[in-house]
Amino acid sequence: xxxxxxxxxxxxxxxxxxxxxxxxxxxxxxxxxxxxxxxxxxxxxxxxxxxxxxxxxxxxxxxxxxxxxxxxxxxxxxxxxxxxxxxxxxxxxxxxxxxxxxxxxxxxxxxxx
Amino acid sequence: xxxxxxxxxxxxxxxxxxxxxxxxxxxxxxxxxxxxxxxxxxxxxxxxxxxxxxxxxxxxxxxxxxxxxxxxxxxxxxxxxxxxxxxxxxxxxxxxxxxxxxxxxxxxxxxxxxxx
Numbered sequence: 001x002x003x004x005x006x007x008x009x010x011x012x013x014x015x016x017x018x019x020x021x022x023x024x025x026x027x028x029x030x031x032x033x034x035x036x037x038x039x040x041x042x043x044x045x046x047x048x049x050x051x052x053x054x055x056x057x058x059x060x061x062x063x064x065x066x067x068x069x070x071x072x073x074x075x076x077x078x079x080x081x082x083x084x085x086x087x088x089x090x091x092x093x094x095x096x097x098x099x100x101x102x103x104x105x106x107x108x109x110x111x112x113x
Numbered sequence: 114x115x116x117x118x119x120x121x122x123x124x125x126x127x128x129x130x131x132x133x134x135x136x137x138x139x140x141x142x143x144x145x146x147x148x149x150x151x152x153x154x155x156x157x158x159x160x161x162x163x164x165x166x167x168x169x170x171x172x173x174x175x176x177x178x179x180x181x182x183x184x185x186x187x188x189x190x191x192x193x194x195x196x197x198x199x200x201x202x203x204x205x206x207x208x209x210x211x212x213x214x215x216x217x218x219x220x221x222x223x224x225x226x227x228x229x
Protein backbone atom coordinates (compact mmCIF):
# COMPACT_ATOMS: atom_id res chain seq x y z
CA UNK A 1 0.00 0.00 0.00
CA UNK A 2 1.13 3.53 -0.65
CA UNK A 3 2.34 5.48 2.35
CA UNK A 4 3.87 8.86 3.09
CA UNK A 5 6.37 9.44 5.84
CA UNK A 6 7.25 12.78 7.35
CA UNK A 7 10.35 12.42 9.41
CA UNK A 8 9.80 15.01 12.10
CA UNK A 9 6.61 15.55 14.03
CA UNK A 10 7.86 18.76 15.60
CA UNK A 11 10.51 21.23 14.47
CA UNK A 12 11.54 24.33 16.39
CA UNK A 13 13.68 26.97 14.70
CA UNK A 14 14.72 30.53 15.28
CA UNK A 15 13.80 33.26 12.83
CA UNK A 16 16.13 33.47 9.82
CA UNK A 17 17.17 29.83 10.17
CA UNK A 18 16.98 27.60 7.13
CA UNK A 19 14.28 24.97 6.96
CA UNK A 20 14.09 21.52 5.46
CA UNK A 21 11.16 19.20 6.17
CA UNK A 22 11.48 15.65 4.96
CA UNK A 23 8.86 13.68 3.05
CA UNK A 24 9.28 10.18 1.66
CA UNK A 25 6.70 8.08 -0.10
CA UNK A 26 6.40 4.47 -1.04
CA UNK A 27 5.15 3.99 -4.58
CA UNK A 28 7.14 2.82 -7.55
CA UNK A 29 5.17 4.44 -10.34
CA UNK A 30 4.48 7.98 -11.47
CA UNK A 31 3.37 10.25 -8.65
CA UNK A 32 2.05 13.73 -8.08
CA UNK A 33 3.34 15.41 -4.94
CA UNK A 34 1.94 18.13 -2.74
CA UNK A 35 2.77 20.19 0.30
CA UNK A 36 -0.08 21.76 2.24
CA UNK A 37 0.18 24.22 5.12
CA UNK A 38 -2.22 24.72 8.00
CA UNK A 39 -1.76 27.94 9.97
CA UNK A 40 -3.05 27.93 13.55
CA UNK A 41 -6.82 27.75 13.60
CA UNK A 42 -7.13 27.63 9.84
CA UNK A 43 -7.79 25.09 7.12
CA UNK A 44 -5.25 23.45 4.87
CA UNK A 45 -3.94 25.47 1.96
CA UNK A 46 -1.87 24.33 -0.98
CA UNK A 47 1.75 25.44 -0.67
CA UNK A 48 3.15 23.85 -3.82
CA UNK A 49 2.80 20.80 -6.03
CA UNK A 50 4.79 18.74 -8.48
CA UNK A 51 3.26 17.08 -11.52
CA UNK A 52 6.04 16.88 -14.07
CA UNK A 53 9.00 18.78 -15.47
CA UNK A 54 11.53 20.62 -13.34
CA UNK A 55 11.91 18.64 -10.11
CA UNK A 56 12.58 21.85 -8.19
CA UNK A 57 9.18 23.38 -7.53
CA UNK A 58 8.65 26.87 -6.18
CA UNK A 59 5.59 27.65 -4.12
CA UNK A 60 4.11 30.54 -2.24
CA UNK A 61 5.82 32.52 0.54
CA UNK A 62 9.34 31.59 -0.53
CA UNK A 63 8.94 27.83 -0.11
CA UNK A 64 10.33 25.32 -2.56
CA UNK A 65 10.51 21.55 -2.77
CA UNK A 66 12.71 19.16 -4.67
CA UNK A 67 11.47 15.89 -6.09
CA UNK A 68 14.22 13.27 -6.05
CA UNK A 69 12.78 10.24 -7.77
CA UNK A 70 15.64 7.91 -6.87
CA UNK A 71 15.13 8.66 -3.19
CA UNK A 72 11.31 8.72 -3.29
CA UNK A 73 11.54 12.09 -1.59
CA UNK A 74 9.90 15.49 -1.85
CA UNK A 75 11.51 17.65 0.82
CA UNK A 76 10.26 21.13 1.58
CA UNK A 77 12.75 23.94 2.00
CA UNK A 78 12.91 27.61 2.85
CA UNK A 79 16.23 29.50 3.13
CA UNK A 80 15.13 31.86 5.92
CA UNK A 81 12.04 31.27 8.01
CA UNK A 82 9.87 33.90 9.62
CA UNK A 83 7.74 33.80 12.73
CA UNK A 84 4.67 33.78 10.47
CA UNK A 85 5.74 30.39 9.08
CA UNK A 86 4.65 28.78 12.34
CA UNK A 87 2.16 26.17 11.12
CA UNK A 88 1.65 22.49 10.49
CA UNK A 89 2.93 21.17 7.17
CA UNK A 90 1.53 18.15 5.40
CA UNK A 91 3.04 16.20 2.55
CA UNK A 92 0.66 14.28 0.26
CA UNK A 93 1.05 11.98 -2.71
CA UNK A 94 -1.16 10.49 -5.36
CA UNK A 95 -0.43 8.16 -8.19
CA UNK A 96 -1.34 9.36 -11.67
CA UNK A 97 -4.28 7.04 -12.01
CA UNK A 98 -5.70 7.61 -8.55
CA UNK A 99 -7.38 10.83 -7.44
CA UNK A 100 -7.02 9.94 -3.75
CA UNK A 101 -4.31 11.73 -1.82
CA UNK A 102 -2.24 9.78 0.69
CA UNK A 103 -1.26 12.06 3.56
CA UNK A 104 1.74 12.23 5.80
CA UNK A 105 1.16 12.68 9.53
CA UNK A 106 2.22 16.31 9.42
CA UNK A 107 5.10 18.32 10.89
CA UNK A 108 4.43 21.06 13.39
CA UNK A 109 6.84 23.93 12.81
CA UNK A 110 7.38 26.50 15.54
CA UNK A 111 9.45 29.58 14.79
CA UNK A 112 10.84 31.41 17.79
CA UNK A 113 10.90 35.19 17.33
CA UNK B 114 -14.90 33.08 -5.30
CA UNK B 115 -14.06 29.38 -5.58
CA UNK B 116 -14.53 27.82 -2.19
CA UNK B 117 -15.67 24.96 -0.02
CA UNK B 118 -18.13 26.06 2.64
CA UNK B 119 -18.59 24.09 5.83
CA UNK B 120 -21.12 24.72 8.55
CA UNK B 121 -21.10 25.05 11.44
CA UNK B 122 -17.56 26.12 12.39
CA UNK B 123 -18.05 25.06 16.00
CA UNK B 124 -20.50 22.59 17.48
CA UNK B 125 -20.95 21.22 20.97
CA UNK B 126 -23.46 18.42 21.30
CA UNK B 127 -24.42 15.61 23.63
CA UNK B 128 -23.88 11.92 23.16
CA UNK B 129 -26.51 10.32 20.96
CA UNK B 130 -28.02 13.46 19.47
CA UNK B 131 -27.97 13.22 15.70
CA UNK B 132 -26.17 15.98 13.86
CA UNK B 133 -25.24 16.97 10.33
CA UNK B 134 -22.24 18.97 9.18
CA UNK B 135 -22.82 20.53 5.79
CA UNK B 136 -20.28 20.93 3.01
CA UNK B 137 -20.86 22.74 -0.25
CA UNK B 138 -18.50 23.58 -3.12
CA UNK B 139 -19.00 25.95 -6.04
CA UNK B 140 -16.29 24.64 -8.37
CA UNK B 141 -18.22 21.82 -10.05
CA UNK B 142 -15.78 19.32 -8.59
CA UNK B 143 -16.61 15.66 -8.99
CA UNK B 144 -14.61 14.51 -5.98
CA UNK B 145 -15.46 15.36 -2.39
CA UNK B 146 -14.11 13.96 0.83
CA UNK B 147 -14.40 14.22 4.59
CA UNK B 148 -11.44 14.07 6.95
CA UNK B 149 -11.01 14.21 10.65
CA UNK B 150 -7.89 15.68 12.18
CA UNK B 151 -6.70 14.64 15.61
CA UNK B 152 -3.46 15.59 17.41
CA UNK B 153 -0.64 13.26 16.45
CA UNK B 154 -2.77 11.35 13.94
CA UNK B 155 -2.75 13.76 11.02
CA UNK B 156 -5.63 13.63 8.55
CA UNK B 157 -7.74 10.52 8.37
CA UNK B 158 -10.27 10.06 5.64
CA UNK B 159 -13.82 9.24 6.70
CA UNK B 160 -15.74 8.98 3.42
CA UNK B 161 -15.31 10.19 -0.10
CA UNK B 162 -17.42 10.57 -3.20
CA UNK B 163 -16.46 10.42 -6.84
CA UNK B 164 -19.71 11.91 -8.08
CA UNK B 165 -23.43 12.13 -7.41
CA UNK B 166 -24.77 9.00 -5.73
CA UNK B 167 -21.27 7.48 -5.60
CA UNK B 168 -19.75 7.29 -2.13
CA UNK B 169 -17.17 5.05 -0.53
CA UNK B 170 -15.59 4.44 2.85
CA UNK B 171 -12.27 5.93 3.79
CA UNK B 172 -10.02 4.80 6.61
CA UNK B 173 -12.29 5.60 9.57
CA UNK B 174 -15.94 5.41 8.46
CA UNK B 175 -17.45 3.86 11.61
CA UNK B 176 -20.10 6.06 13.19
CA UNK B 177 -20.50 8.31 10.15
CA UNK B 178 -22.76 8.50 7.14
CA UNK B 179 -22.65 10.66 4.04
CA UNK B 180 -24.83 11.35 1.05
CA UNK B 181 -24.23 12.89 -2.37
CA UNK B 182 -27.58 13.76 -3.86
CA UNK B 183 -26.26 16.84 -5.63
CA UNK B 184 -22.81 17.49 -7.05
CA UNK B 185 -22.15 20.54 -4.90
CA UNK B 186 -23.20 19.13 -1.49
CA UNK B 187 -21.66 16.41 0.63
CA UNK B 188 -23.07 16.40 4.17
CA UNK B 189 -21.54 14.38 6.98
CA UNK B 190 -24.05 12.76 9.31
CA UNK B 191 -23.40 11.49 12.80
CA UNK B 192 -26.46 9.43 13.70
CA UNK B 193 -25.47 8.86 17.32
CA UNK B 194 -22.38 10.89 18.19
CA UNK B 195 -20.02 9.65 20.87
CA UNK B 196 -17.20 11.44 22.73
CA UNK B 197 -14.55 9.68 20.60
CA UNK B 198 -15.90 11.61 17.61
CA UNK B 199 -14.77 14.85 19.18
CA UNK B 200 -12.43 16.17 16.53
CA UNK B 201 -11.73 18.77 13.88
CA UNK B 202 -13.45 17.90 10.62
CA UNK B 203 -12.55 19.07 7.14
CA UNK B 204 -14.36 18.74 3.87
CA UNK B 205 -12.35 18.86 0.65
CA UNK B 206 -13.13 18.80 -3.05
CA UNK B 207 -11.20 18.46 -6.27
CA UNK B 208 -11.43 17.56 -9.91
CA UNK B 209 -10.82 13.89 -10.56
CA UNK B 210 -9.02 14.20 -13.83
CA UNK B 211 -7.31 17.51 -13.41
CA UNK B 212 -3.67 17.96 -14.28
CA UNK B 213 -1.08 20.51 -13.31
CA UNK B 214 -2.53 23.89 -12.52
CA UNK B 215 -6.14 22.86 -12.13
CA UNK B 216 -5.58 19.95 -9.79
CA UNK B 217 -5.42 19.97 -6.03
CA UNK B 218 -7.71 19.68 -3.06
CA UNK B 219 -9.59 22.73 -1.84
CA UNK B 220 -10.46 22.53 1.83
CA UNK B 221 -13.29 23.97 3.84
CA UNK B 222 -12.59 26.03 6.96
CA UNK B 223 -13.21 23.13 9.29
CA UNK B 224 -15.77 22.19 11.92
CA UNK B 225 -14.63 21.74 15.49
CA UNK B 226 -17.00 19.21 17.04
CA UNK B 227 -17.17 18.45 20.74
CA UNK B 228 -19.36 15.59 21.95
CA UNK B 229 -19.99 15.54 25.69
